[in-house]
Amino acid sequence: MRRAAREPLAYITGxxxxxxxxxxxxxxxxxxxxxxxxxxEAVLSAMPTFQxxxxxxxxxxxxxxxxxxxxxxxxxxxxxTDISAAALDVARRNxxxxxxxxxxxxxxxxxxxxxxxxxxxxxxxxxxxxxxNASGLQPEVGEHEPHVALFGGGxxxxxxxxxxxxxxxxxxxxxxxxxxxxxxxxxVEVEAVVRASPDxxxxxxxxxxxxxxxxxxxxxx
Numbered sequence: 001m002r003r004a005a006r007e008p009l010a011y012i013t014g015x016x017x018x019x020x021x022x023x024x025x026x027x028x029x030x031x032x033x034x035x036x037x038x039x040x041e042a043v044l045s046a047m048p049t050f051q052x053x054x055x056x057x058x059x060x061x062x063x064x065x066x067x068x069x070x071x072x073x074x075x076x077x078x079x080x081t082d083i084s085a086a087a088l089d090v091a092r093r094n095x096x097x098x099x100x101x102x103x104x105x106x107x108x109x110x111x112x113x114x115x116x117x118x119x120x121x122x123x124x125x126x127x128x129x130x131x132x133n134a135s136g137l138q139p140e141v142g143e144h145e146p147h148v149a150l151f152g153g154g155x156x157x158x159x160x161x162x163x164x165x166x167x168x169x170x171x172x173x174x175x176x177x178x179x180x181x182x183x184x185x186x187x188v189e190v191e192a193v194v195r196a197s198p199d200x201x202x203x204x205x206x207x208x209x210x211x212x213x214x215x216x217x218x219x220x221x
Contacts, residue, residue: 019068023094028086029062035181035214038206039123040068042179042217047121050075056171057081058111058124058164063091063104065123070100079119081109111163117171121179124168126160128183157183162193165218169199172220177203179217187213194218 010016010031016023018032019040025031043065047053052075057066060080070076082088088106095101107114111126161182168178178200182190187205194202194216206215 018064019072021064021068021071021098023062023064023067024090024097025062026086026090028084029090032062032064035208035212036065036125037068038208038215039065039125039179039181040072042177042206042215043069043121043123044072046177046179047073047076049073052077053121054078054119055121055123056112056115056117056119058122059083059126059160060091060106061087061125063094063106065125066091066104067094067098067100069123070095070104071098074103076103078104079107079115080104081107081111081113081115083108083110111160112167112171115171118173119171119176120173121177122164122168122172123179124161124164125181126164128157128161128181128186156186156189158186158189158193161186161190165193165197165200169197169220174220176220177217178220179215181215182213184212187216190216 008031010025011027014024016025016032019037023032055076055078057078057080060066060082063080066078066080070078085108088108092106095104164180194200200218201221203217203219205213208214
């Protein structure tokens with residue numbers, strides 16, 4: 001009956017696989033997508049294997065990015081933020097499940113409020129769906145996943161992405177990286193936002209297996 005009502009299978013089973021790990025998910029969090037693994041891969045590729053590094057993960061949701069990085073890098077120290085207290089409860093349980101709760105601190109905050117730097121890397125998977133696209137979303141998404149985690153504001157959905165680009169640099173050390181996910185068809189606009197920043201240098205766009213731009217990487221000079 002629940003599937004007949006187009007409820008996502010992940011909410012029915014209570015879990016979703018991400019980066020080889022099984023994460024608890026509830027209707028309080030966005031269901032992790034395979035394309036978000038690009039963010040984790042970029043962090044692991046850029047950060048040293050043995051040297052301590054620090055990271056902020058904004059809009060952490062179920063904690064999938066933060067926990068996956070911490071699980072694969074014992075030298076990572078991470079602060080993960082989310083505006084939703086209910087999402088952070090899920091994220092804390094996921095961190096405890098994989099024994100990384102001592103290295104991942106969770107903070108209820110709007111993006112980077114109440115967190116401090118400098119850090120080596122900032123990751124973000126902010127809401128980026130334009131609200132005018134709401135009617136075109138599959139029922140599993142539009143009717144069940146939390147709208148606070150879906151819709152990015154503004155006509156193009158990039159209000160939160162733009163805020164990440166403008167608010168992240170003061171928290172990055174010199175040479176630190178910003179790794180931010182964005183939505184289908186937004187790569188031109190996102191690259192333009194990054195290149196317009198006086199505090200960031202554009203590095204590259206990461207694409208998924210279909211060649212679709214999904215993640216932007218920038219560096220604080």
